Amino acid sequence: MSVPADAPILTSSAMRDAEAACAASGTSLSELMDRAGAAVADIAWRMAAGAPVLILCGPGNNGGDGYVAARLLRERGANVRVAALAPPTTDLAKAARAKWAGAVEPIDETLAPAPVAVDALFGVGLTRPLAAELAGRLRALAVRRVIAVDVPSGVDADGEHDWAPPLPAHVTVALGALKRAHVLLPAAQHCGRVLLAGIGIVCDATIRTLPRPPAPLPGVTSHKFSRGMMLVRAGPMPGAAALAAAAGLRAGAGYAVLSGADTAPLSAIIAEDGDHYPARLGDKRVGAVVIGPGYPAGMALDRDVASAIDSARPLVLDAAAIDAALPRLRGGGLTAILTPHEGEFVRAFPGAEGGKIDRALAAAAETGSVVIYKGADTVIAAPDGRVAAAWPGSPWLATAGTGDVLAGACGAMLSRGGDPFDAAVQAAAWHIARAAHIGPGLVADDLVGE
Numbered sequence: 508m509s510v511p512a513d514a515p516i517l518t519s520s521a522m523r524d525a526e527a528a529c530a531a532s533g534t535s536l537s538e539l540m541d542r543a544g545a546a547v548a549d550i551a552w553r554m555a556a557g558a559p560v561l562i563l564c565g566p567g568n569n570g571g572d573g574y575v576a577a578r579l580l581r582e583r584g585a586n587v588r589v590a591a592l593a594p595p596t597t598d599l600a601k602a603a604r605a606k607w608a609g610a611v612e613p614i615d616e617t618l619a620p621a622p623v624a625v626d627a628l629f630g631v632g633l634t635r636p637l638a639a640e641l642a643g644r645l646r647a648l649a650v651r652r653v654i655a656v657d658v659p660s661g662v663d664a665d666g667e668h669d670w671a672p673p674l675p676a677h678v679t680v681a682l683g684a685l686k687r688a689h690v691l692l693p694a695a696q697h698c699g700r701v702l703l704a705g706i707g708i709v710c711d712a713t714i715r716t717l718p719r720p721p722a723p724l725p726g727v728t729s730h731k732f733s734r735g736m737m738l739v740r741a742g743p744m745p746g747a748a749a750l751a752a753a754a755g756l757r758a759g760a761g762y763a764v765l766s767g768a769d770t771a772p773l774s775a776i777i778a779e780d781g782d783h784y785p786a787r788l789g790d791k792r793v794g795a796v797v798i799g800p801g802y803p804a805g806m807a808l809d810r811d812v813a814s815a816i817d818s819a820r821p822l823v824l825d826a827a828a829i830d831a832a833l834p835r836l837r838g839g840g841l842t843a844i845l846t847p848h849e850g851e852f853v854r855a856f857p858g859a860e861g862g863k864i865d866r867a868l869a870a871a872a873e874t875g876s877v878v879i880y881k882g883a884d885t886v887i888a889a890p891d892g893r894v895a896a897a898w899p900g901s902p903w904l905a906t907a908g909t910g911d912v913l914a915g916a917c918g919a920m921l922s923r924g925g926d927p928f929d930a931a932v933q934a935a936a937w938h939i940a941r942a943a944h945i946g947p948g949l950v951a952d953d954l955v956g957e
């Protein structure tokens with residue numbers, strides 16, 4: 508499973524607007540359909556490598572893309588069949604159907620499978636789940652490889668409804684832009700490898716996939732403080748905070764202080780007694796304070812969070828520290844990255860509604876903070892509406908302590924100054940790249956190893 512880096516993600520309605528804008532600026536919708544069909548045909552040609560291809564067409568423009576692909580594949584000499592659910596209903600799809608000179612089989616119990624199927628049944632126009640009979644028939648089709656046109660048919664492209672597709676895709680060809688279903692669970696796991704066919708649609712989307720991880724070389728004039736000084740406040744479980752401090756150094760911070768712990772996993776970390784905490788908060792060189800890892804709710808946490816907020820340093824707030832800071836965050840004026848996992852998010856933002864992207868945006872707007880809503884389909888949202896979707900992340904991160912490492916990486920990126928959203932995005936990208944590099948057997952400590 509994969510998605511292209513830094514790719515635009517649009518809702519179905521924004522996609523239609525982009526399509527209309529493209530048409531208004533001189534590229535006809537029929538030209539867009541030709542480009543979409545050509546992109547699909549190209550991928551099907553390569554995946555089939557000579558094997559027969561079955562194209563399943565629906566009644567709308569998704570089906571239209573399928574007819575175009577069928578025609579182009581046949582022109583290239585491919586062994587291609589078309590089966591349709593119903594006659595085309597849109598003018599574009601009718602025109603595409605009319606140019607397909609071959610037979611059109613019904614999608615019924617007599618339909619013979621093929622090694623490669625192109626799923627052009629429904630795209631962003633799906634308004635309800637597939638009928639049970641159709642879903643059953645598609646599930647029973649013994650195809651080896653499925654290429655989904657735009658989205659696997661049956662999923663809600665906007666990711667608001669959990670409708671499972673009967674034909675999970677090995678490859679999905681996203682048209683014009685990615686859709687939310689490509690990056691949000693449960694739909695994303697059915698999309699396989701997502702490829703973007705731009706087809707000439709210009710969209711300056713504020714919601715995008717994660718960019719490639721940063722590879723920042725320190726400048727030749729860098730010194731330890733210019734690379735970022737971070738302060739990690741330890742609670743009753745100092746191991747978690749120590750992990751965050753070590754992650755901060757590995758992620759590029761020049762200086763890490765671990766306050767409230769007497770030992771640290773790296774000699775380079777300054778571990779010091781908790782009494783120094785107020786003085787450290789007053790040190791203007793501290794570019795970020797990380798608090799929350801290994802620090803359960805209680806009066807001590809409330810006090811330490813309040814001191815961090817009073818210091819006006821940029822903050823990384825994890826776990827119970829998010830709840831402790833919420834009333835002050837809602838007041839506005841703070842620079843913070845919040846890193847809740849699902850349980851913490853629901854506890855802190857019980858009123859957030861919609862899909863995961865909408866909920867993350869609501870939380871960011873409510874707190875004026877950057878929110879990293881963690882999970883296998885991590886979503887990073889800024890109060891100004893920017894979003895980075897981190898699907899598919901790395902499954903090796905599903906282990907204890909990796910959240911502490913992410914908080915530390917956020918501290919490192921934030922401590923250098925600059926935009927907190929960019930810092931959060933860079934930290935997430937670093938975290939995933941590091942996990943992918945380590946792979947099987949990963950424990951959180953490995954992320955901060957050499």
Ligand SMILES: NC(=O)C1=CN([C@@H]2O[C@H](COP(=O)(O)OP(=O)(O)OC[C@H]3O[C@@H](n4cnc5c(N)ncnc54)[C@H](O)[C@@H]3O)[C@@H](O)[C@H]2O)[C@@H](O)CC1
Pocket residue numbers: 522523526539540543565566567568569570571572596597628629630631632633634635636637638656657658682683706708
């Ligand atoms: N966005 C773009 O720029 C482009 C989009 N194109 C294609 O157009 C697609 C969207 O086309 P449409 O808007 O025509 O929509 P779709 O082709 O996705 O489906 C619409 C049709 O399905 C019916 N329908 C919806 N839910 C159903 C259900 N559960 N069971 C049975 N029928 C159902 C509708 O009544 C309608 O007839 C995109 O996904 C893409 O494949 C391309 O042709 C070209 C460019």
Ligand SMILES: [K+]
Pocket residue numbers: 569626627628629630655656657658659660
């Ligand atoms: K489809």
